[in-house]
Amino acid sequence: MELNVVDTHSHLDMPEFAIDREGVIKRAGQAGVKTIVTIGIDLKSSQEAIQLARSYPGVYAAVGIHPHNAEGVTEMDITQLQTMTKKSRVVALGEMGLDYFRNISPKEAQLKVFNWQLELANMTSLPIIIHCREALSDMLEILVKWSAKSALKGPKGIIHCFSGDLATVKTYVNMGFYLALGGYISYPSSASFREVIREIPLKNLVLETDCPFLPPQRYRGQRNEPAYTLSTLQLLANIKGLSIEEVAQTTTTNALEVFKISS
Ligand SMILES: [Zn+2]
Structure with missing residues (x-):
């Protein structure tokens, strides 16, 4: 049986892919990664994501402002983001959220820009x-309130790079979120998280x-690419x-459902 896998979170616009982007997307398809969502982190990369999604079948775009880039973002930028959401092949808003680990943007800016994007959703x-x-406690407080009055029908979205405990799993799932797992689940430091998985x-x-x-661990030190979703797929199958x-099949059904992509 031919595999049909979705990479729900990639950054194909980044300079790391400048020389062989087309080959990277082709390799992914050959490995069975038929659908890739390329994710914006600011207005420019969101625009590039849309462009890529229009250029390659199987590639879709998410538009959003990453918490690292929150500083200096204005309501006018959010209006621009809103215009982008109307373009074809845009399937999600993001990535958005809170990052108090690196605090590259001040917390206040992160919260403001995150809330604007939740309104936009x-x-x-x-x-x-x-x-x-x-930033888990702020995140849960904001999302619990938001999801209770959200007009979104069906799944609310995806928690990217998830690595929480089972109580957090339950809270997110009850709100209507899917949890995304990536190459980091293979790291030695993820041993106890693999028990949660x-x-x-x-x-x-x-x-x-x-x-x-x-x-993934076996490619560490190298550039990651969508084809390596297979490595995480394999490990997840082993764990479970x-x-x-x-x-x-199940993870692909989930991904296509949340993005409303018909396969
Ligand atoms: Zn990302």
Whole structure:
């Protein structure tokens, strides 16, 4: 059976892919990664994501402002983002969220820009892609309130690079989020998280790479790329004692559902 896998989080616009972008996308397809969502981190990369999605079948775009880039963002920028959401092949808003680990943008700016984007999600009915690092309590407080009154029908979005405990899994799942797992689950430092993964129902999971960042352990030190989603697929199947085909099928169904992509 030919695999059909979705990389729900890549950054194909980044300079790391400048020389061989086309080859990277082709390699992904050959490996079975038929669908790639390329994610914006600011207005420029969001625009580039749209361009890439229009150029390559199987590539879709998410538009958003990453918490690192929140400083200096104005309401006018959010209006521009809103215009982008109306373009074809835009399937989500993000990535957006909070990052208190690196605090590259001040916390106040992060919160303001995150809340603006959550409002935009309500206006556009697009699912959201959440980046959260060292900010769990603020994140849950904001999302619990938001999701309770959100107009979004169906899944609310994806928690990117998830690595929380089972209580956090439950909170996110109850709000209507899928949890995305990437290459980092293979790192030695993820040993205890792999025990958590065993307990997360497959119906709540999707796959991602976050490429060019966070390559699976066996590719560490190299550039990550969408084809390596297969490595995470394999590990997830091992952890759960399921076949690769079953894990591929369920995570792909989940991903296509959240992005409303018809396969
Ligand atoms: Zn990312």
